[in-house]
Amino acid sequence: MSTETSPASLGLRNPIQATSRFFHATEAPYGMALIRIFLPWTLFFTHIGRWFYTREIFSTDGATTPLWNAYGYHGLLPEFNGEVMVALHTLLLFCLVTASIGWCTRISLVVSTILFTYTNLLDCIGTIAKYSCIATHALLILSMSRCGDVWSVDAWLKGWSRRENHWPGEARIAWPKSEAWARRLMQLCLAYVYFGAGVTKLKTTEFFSGNQLVSWMITNVNFEHSLGEFFAMHPALLIVMAYITVVWEITFPFVIWAGWGRIVALTIGVGFHISTYFLLGLTTFPALCLSMYFAYLDENDFRLIAHAMRKVARKHKEMWNRVAALWPRLNPPQRAWLPAPAAMVLACCGVAVAGVGLEHYIDPYGERRPEGRHTLKEMDPEFVAEMMRPAPPIKDKDVFFSLDVGSFLAGNVILQQQTTFKAGDKAIAQVFTVTPHVDMLVSCDLHDSEDRVVHRSSTIIGREVQRGTFTYQLGTSLEPGTYYLVLKNGSTEITRRELNILPGPDSPVRAPLAQ
Amino acid sequence: MKRWLVNTILVVYIGAFSWGILCHGMSTLTGTHPAMYFFVWDMFCGWANYEKRNFVIGEGVSGTFYELDPPPWGEMHPFGRIGRRHYDVSGITCVKSAFNTLRHTDHEPMARIYVIEQNWSKKYNLPDSLWYMYFSDRKDPTLYYHVQYVVNGDGTPIEASPGWLQIQQQLVQASNPRVQAELQRSMPFMMIEKQSNPSAMPSNAFLNPALVQQPSAGTGN
Structure with a gap:
């Protein structure tokens, strides 16, 4: 288990010394190296799709939407034409790759940080998001760190070859050590992000009712998320998840440093980020945050992981040897034609020029096509006329999201949908309305199979209220059979749900009707 | 270091x-x-109960309507399966995209450019398998269209209004009889805001008291 400790536990008697040790203790930067390896690829795959639209979304030859305009800072940063932006965007992609493999690591990361932030700022509609802000921080911290000291081309060129260095923790290995402050900053960055996100949720009053989460789960602006759609119909589970999320986010900065708190917080974090893919259809955000989790593993953790891996390798020695034999054994060059930074500069120039040439060949606007420039697609005038018409008032069927029926409330929502009851049971109907809506008198009557009203129940749902609950004691006097819960707004029927009532233990025994 | x-x-x-x-x-x-x-981590800003999409349409001087966004060369899908224009909550940047499309295509002169939003209740996003498990009625969404911006062919703003959902919220608030009476008594006013960017459109709109007399949200049957 990790011996990592918080500044507080390092010595409350001397907080300055403890804080200094917290930030300035030396270690081999394994965690930061893994972040350097994985994080740039996440950003690379996010931006490679945008490269084909560079001219359109990032250059003056298109339709940029700079974030600074939204803040009233018009012209805060310069904007460039299509060719320059294509060159810069290509350079960004190249530097993300070189940062990941650790070639000229610091230069690659500095260039990546600058270009990534700049391109994001140019498109506040389709590129910048909170995950790209987190990525900006991560890149900035990486570029200040010594993450290129291990598991990188730079390290290989310096002679830290595989032959000399097998696993972390082996006695004969002496990976270069550096101060832990960059890894601590990365940890703090994520902790602040979670804490801030928790504050946001605490400020969102409808978050804990589960109502907004229902909306979120069925929003189709991200990728497919079938699990989210399923959960939207089980709001009680969403409420539980909402509380767990907020407690986890708020406590994360305080428990993440040591012991069981660290294990629990990281486990929940991994589960949380993986679930955002299945529940919300997010892809970049979970990949980004999970890659940053390596910052929470210290040198000792890597020793333990390496020890476990060595045990597995020994156990499956033959297979391991076969795999190891496939691994290329490259020795670093004895003599280089060019120093690495000079080669890097030349490569950057070549890649940027190649990028501009490729984009020119692709001709994204189709202005050099043999058939001439694109023409506009005509629209159906009837469809346009329909769109131009004044919108009708919101239909009742849209105000009433659902009518849920069950027998148990948890967190003020139906825990489990149920349509079969026994005479004598309690049935609960709950109508879920969505805002905006006016104050409404809503009734939910029980009708028998011949549509006769058996029980009347109504309530006022105010404009700020989203759920109305109706409770029915299904008396033993009710004939077993099919019934309907009929939801009405005023006198207009909105929807109905079928109920099956079975004989209860106390139901009177009825003689069968004569045929 | x-x-x-x-x-x-x-x-x-x-x-x-x-x-x-x-x-x-x-x-x-x-x-x-x-x-x-x-440095502000407001990731959960609250999601509306209605799904929104933007349409960007150009009206040529001949009266023919053209699709300006997505452009004929295709559109980027930044975060999922839908185009970039749909992530513009205010719709204002769609106008800029429209002029970019016009710059790079052959077309007749444009008389008007419209940004129209389409809204529908999010419950219709549920797949059929779930829908028929929980709803007895047919899956028949009502689409609410709203013209948000109208711009001249030369880029001069002609009309701008708040989004459809914002208008519905205003209607609900104004459905209070006391507020309605106050609105009738008060002088209507125009908000004139100083724009640091002359090309930007005003985001505030005049709330017409006559509009308040219309049936408010949720009583459209």
Whole structure:
């Protein structure tokens, strides 16, 4: 288990010394190296799709939407034409790759940080998001760190070859050590992000009712998320998840440093980020945050992981040897034609020029096509006329999201949908309305199979209220059979749900009707 | 790196993060500078109950209507399966995209450019398998269209209005008889805001008291 400790536990008697040790203790930067390896690829795959639209979304030859305009800072940063932006965007992609493999690591990361932030700022509609802000921080911290000291081309060129260095923790290995402050900053960055996100949720009053989460789960602006759609119909589970999320986010900065708190917080974090893919259809955000989790593993953790891996390798020695034999054994060059930074500069120039040439060949606007420039697609005038018409008032069927029926409330929502009851049971109907809506008198009557009203129940749902609950004691006097819960707004029927009532233990025994 | 420099970086960085949390927690100064976007973590801003899509249409001088966004060369899908224009909550940047399309295509002169939003209740996003498990009625969404911006062919703004959902919220608030009476008694006013960017459109709109007389949200049957 990790011996990592918080500044507080390092010595409350001397907080300055403890804080200094917290930030300035030396270690081999394994965690930061893994972040350097994985994080740039996440950003690379996010931006490679945008490269084909560079001219359109990032250059003056298109339709940029700079974030600074939204803040009233018009012209805060310069904007460039299509060719320059294509060159810069290509350079960004190249530097993300070189940062990941650790070639000229610091230069690659500095260039990546600058270009990534700049391109994001140019498109506040389709590129910048909170995950790209987190990525900006991560890149900035990486570029200040010594993450290129291990598991990188730079390290290989310096002679830290595989032959000399097998696993972390082996006695004969002496990976270069550096101060832990960059890894601590990365940890703090994520902790602040979670804490801030928790504050946001605490400020969102409808978050804990589960109502907004229902909306979120069925929003189709991200990728497919079938699990989210399923959960939207089980709001009680969403409420539980909402509380767990907020407690986890708020406590994360305080428990993440040591012991069981660290294990629990990281486990929940991994589960949380993986679930955002299945529940919300997010892809970049979970990949980004999970890659940053390596910052929470210290040198000792890597020793333990390496020890476990060595045990597995020994156990499956033959297979391991076969795999190891496939691994290329490259020795670093004895003599280089060019120093690495000079080669890097030349490569950057070549890649940027190649990028501009490729984009020119692709001709994204189709202005050099043999058939001439694109023409506009005509629209159906009837469809346009329909769109131009004044919108009708919101239909009742849209105000009433659902009518849920069950027998148990948890967190003020139906825990489990149920349509079969026994005479004598309690049935609960709950109508879920969505805002905006006016104050409404809503009734939910029980009708028998011949549509006769058996029980009347109504309530006022105010404009700020989203759920109305109706409770029915299904008396033993009710004939077993099919019934309907009929939801009405005023006198207009909105929807109905079928109920099956079975004989209860106390139901009177009825003689069968004569045929 | 020098110890004093590292300590300065740590203090500045942690201070900036703390400042962002403080401003966000107190709901103050969060919009003072674009840099604040990097220190305010308001990821869950609340999602509307209606799904929204943007249509960008050009009306040629001949009266023919053209699709301006997505452009004929295709559109980017930044975060999922839908085009970039749909992530523009205010719809205003769609106008810029429209002019970009016009710059790079052959077309007749444009008389008007419209940004129209389409809204529908999100419950219709449920797949059929879930829908028929929980709903007895047919899956038949009503689409609510709303013309948000109208711009001349030369880019002169002609009309701008708040989004459809914002209007519905205003209608609900104004459905109070006492508020309606106050609206009738009050002089209507025009909001004239100083624009730092002359090309930007006013985001505030005149709330016509006559509009309040229309049936409010949720009583359209």
